Amino acid sequence: MDPRGFFELNTWYRGLYLTLDNVLPSWMSYFIAGFAVMFAIVNAMMLLATLYIWFERRALGRFQVRQGPNRWGPFGLLQPIADALKILGKEDIVPHGADRWVFNIAPIVMFFPVPMIVAVLPIAKNVAITDINVGLLFVVAITGFSTLAIFMAGWASGNRYALFGAARAVAMLISYEIPLIITLGSIALLSGSLAMGTIVATQNVPYLLVQPLAFVIFMMAISAEMNRSPFDIVEAESELIAGYHTEYSGMKFGMFMLAEFAAVIVASGLATTIFLQGWRWPFLPSAIWFLLKMGMFVFLFLWIRATIPRLRVDQILAFAWKFLLPLSVVSLFATALEVFFLREPDGSLTTNTLWIMSGINFGLAIVALVGWANVLGHRRYNPAPRIASMYRDGPLGSRPVEVQ
Amino acid sequence: MYGMGIVKGMSVTLRNLFRTPVTVNYPEERMPQHSRFRGEEFVWYEERCTGCASCAKYCPLGIIKIETSPSGEFPQEGDSYKIDTFDIDIGRCMFCGFCVEACPYDALFMGSGFERGRYRRDSLVITIDELKAAEKHPSTWFRPQLEQRRYDPFEGKSLEWQEVGRRYLGQTMHGPAGPTYEYQLETPGALETPSQSPELSGHDEEYGEEEE
Numbered sequence: 001m002d003p004r005g006f007f008e009l010n011t012w013y014r015g016l017y018l019t020l021d022n023v024l025p026s027w028m029s030y031f032i033a034g035f036a037v038m039f040a041i042v043n044a045m046m047l048l049a050t051l052y053i054w055f056e057r058r059a060l061g062r063f064q065v066r067q068g069p070n071r072w073g074p075f076g077l078l079q080p081i082a083d084a085l086k087i088l089g090k091e092d093i094v095p096h097g098a099d100r101w102v103f104n105i106a107p108i109v110m111f112f113p114v115p116m117i118v119a120v121l122p123i124a125k126n127v128a129i130t131d132i133n134v135g136l137l138f139v140v141a142i143t144g145f146s147t148l149a150i151f152m153a154g155w156a157s158g159n160r161y162a163l164f165g166a167a168r169a170v171a172m173l174i175s176y177e178i179p180l181i182i183t184l185g186s187i188a189l190l191s192g193s194l195a196m197g198t199i200v201a202t203q204n205v206p207y208l209l210v211q212p213l214a215f216v217i218f219m220m221a222i223s224a225e226m227n228r229s230p231f232d233i234v235e236a237e238s239e240l241i242a243g244y245h246t247e248y249s250g251m252k253f254g255m256f257m258l259a260e261f262a263a264v265i266v267a268s269g270l271a272t273t274i275f276l277q278g279w280r281w282p283f284l285p286s287a288i289w290f291l292l293k294m295g296m297f298v299f300l301f302l303w304i305r306a307t308i309p310r311l312r313v314d315q316i317l318a319f320a321w322k323f324l325l326p327l328s329v330v331s332l333f334a335t336a337l338e339v340f341f342l343r344e345p346d347g348s349l350t351t352n353t354l355w356i357m358s359g360i361n362f363g364l365a366i367v368a369l370v371g372w373a374n375v376l377g378h379r380r381y382n383p384a385p386r387i388a389s390m391y392r393d394g395p396l397g398s399r400p401v402e403v404q
Numbered sequence: 405m406y407g408m409g410i411v412k413g414m415s416v417t418l419r420n421l422f423r424t425p426v427t428v429n430y431p432e433e434r435m436p437q438h439s440r441f442r443g444e445e446f447v448w449y450e451e452r453c454t455g456c457a458s459c460a461k462y463c464p465l466g467i468i469k470i471e472t473s474p475s476g477e478f479p480q481e482g483d484s485y486k487i488d489t490f491d492i493d494i495g496r497c498m499f500c501g502f503c504v505e506a507c508p509y510d511a512l513f514m515g516s517g518f519e520r521g522r523y524r525r526d527s528l529v530i531t532i533d534e535l536k537a538a539e540k541h542p543s544t545w546f547r548p549q550l551e552q553r554r555y556d557p558f559e560g561k562s563l564e565w566q567e568v569g570r571r572y573l574g575q576t577m578h579g580p581a582g583p584t585y586e587y588q589l590e591t592p593g594a595l596e597t598p599s600q601s602p603e604l605s606g607h608d609e610e611y612g613e614e615e616e
Contacts, residue, residue, distance in 0.1 A: 064420070373407075
């Protein structure tokens with residue numbers, strides 16, 4: 001056992017299993033031990049999400065030069081508990097026109113991807129609930145469920161605003177999943193594996209440096225996947241009352257909210273694992289490193305939310321298809337070529353090779369981002385031809401006709 | 405260069421993150437208000453009021469209701485009318501302060517309160533009894549005599565009717581110059597003498613230094 005991994009889940013699991021195996025049949029001890037470990041991890045994640053709700057509200061307050069919640073507990077730390085109690089006390093309303101069964105199950109479908117993804121994240125050295133060999137694919141597949149859940153919620157509510165929000169969500173999430181998956185493909189090319197453990201193990205240089213373009217695309221796409229600002233058209237308050245969860249109240253709404261906040265935690269964990277060497281950095285216990293890096297990404301997401309305003313629907317979709325998709329393809333092909341020409345005879349990549357690729361990819365990232373933005377941005381804006389109006393442009397009018 | 409706008413915006417928000425919050429914890433702390441703040445609770449001095457109803461006449465909204473009766477024993481010799489009603493419906497008031505400007509006897513002042521939220525319009529009418537019973541923290545708006553004494557309604561003490569006039573009544577009303585109607589600002593020194601000058605506010609020490 002590594003002295004640095006201070007909560008070795010596998011050791012816990014093994015110890016629990018062996019202890020129980022003496023008194024219980026082995027299938028039952030297997031089940032109980034596994035359940036206990038998963039229970040611990042899922043609840044730790046919920047606790048982190050709760051803490052993050054506090055952090056987000058507090059830090060967002062400071063970003064907006066106000067104080068944020070500070071009434072209950074030191075620095076308002078108990079505020080999420082107060083919120084949860086309030087939500088639990090609310091009446092549970094199912095609208096008359098709702099599809100009751102789908103309406104009730106949507107929050108659960110929304111929440112379950114979060115613990116599922118946590119299962120494959122290596123949260124400390126050699127510690128993960130499971131390190132399946134298609135981890136990356138699993139993550140991509142499971143995140144797709146949140147789209148389904150949002151559409152279920154919006155459809156089953158029997159509310160037009162909710163349906164609008166859900167339709168937007170489907171359009172946006174499916175658009176952004178494509179660049180996300182292609183980007184993750186370039187990561188898989190680099191590490192030669194889809195397993196999260198192997199991605200961390202082969203990541204001798206942070207993939208953030210090796211794949212800057214992929215990192216930028218990943219951050220944008222994952223922000224959209226989480227429905228966070230600037231991609232939060234799904235619940236744009238000014239247009240759709242609350243989007244797909246307009247009709248939800250009580251703890252069902254709480255599940256949606258918790259799922260959204262926990263998604264930030266999970267996405268940060270994913271970004272840490274894929275781009276920032278996961279738990280690997282010296283001098284501190286691996287779990288601490290993982291939490292610190294995760295916190296860094298959480299702050300980055302929060303900072304982006306505090307800064308960038310919401311985009312329009314057409315802008316968001318155009319951004320995904322016109323900007324992110326070509327760039328992610330460029331990133332994938334460049335990575336494929338680099339790996340093809342620079343790999344060792346046995347197919348692996350040495351640290352020096354990774355540094356060389358880093359240099360190439362930084363140049364490529366800048367050229368591709370700026371160049372493609374120029375190609376897209378300098379297209380002339382051609383509004384509909386203006387018809388001279390006697391009210392606007394007549395002899396007494398003050399403004400001459402603008403000629404485009 | 406593309407993306408620089410985002411970088412600039414992010415740096416702006418980051419700078420805001422490290423600024424001191426501008427909000428205060430309201431029930432415990434309050435934002436500092438200017439002493440000329442035109443507050444909701446009007447300050448009215450029964451002793452100074454003659455019931456002339458100038459304020460009611462000048463009020464653009466007609467929300468001041470005054471009823472008087474000639475109850476003084478010697479009205480010919482200057483006894484004022486008895487004021488039976490003095491209602492101000494601040495539910496319709498726009499706080500223009502014309503009533504305060506109109507008052508010839510400095511009997512009506514803007515108040516300094518801002519916490520008179522009520523559930524019903526009826527309870528927004530300030531009656532004469534409330535005006536009599538209220539703590540008098542007059543705003544210094546349109547009252548240069550208070551401003552000169554640096555009276556701060558938010559920190560200073562409740563003022564008596566003798567202390568708020570342009571003349572210090574106890575001294576000059578029947579002073580050596582006889583009953584005077586001349587505009588005569590209270591000389592600051594008179595307030596400093598202990599016999600006749602109640603301390604007006606927490607700014608008195610500063611004020612004394614200026615005198616020297």
